[in-house]
């Protein structure tokens with residue numbers, strides 16, 4: 001009886017190992033796809049004074065290169081929101097590879113540009129600090145950086 005059961009037991013172990021591998025592969029793929037979905041080339045953000053459209057030239061961003069960030073601000077009527085002060089901080093969550101901060105300047109009425117340099121490949125969190133005459137807002141997005 002025991003001799004007959006042993007091969008079945010090995011088969012069960014093998015099946016469990018295969019199942020675990022399949023689950024891990026599934027989780028990794030879902031996570032990668034979610035990362036890409038969460039960090040599209042252009043993101044739109046609504047705040048109580050209007051709207052921000054945030055794009056990055058030549059997306060995905062390039063590691064250790066100047067990447068042109070563009071933020072277009074419009075007020076509640078859809079007109080360019082001028083005279084704001086913008087700065088961006090790039091950071092990698094759960095890592096100590098270093099942050100990168102830069103200021104943006106108003107290139108056209110309501111259109112602000114600046115150059116960001118991700119320090120390594122992967123998904124970065126970018127936090128925009130937006131100061132208007134009487135308020136400060138923070139807006140964040142994810143972005144992907146590649147070599």
Ligand SMILES: [Cu+2]
Nearest residue numbers: 092095097120
């Ligand atoms: Cu890092």
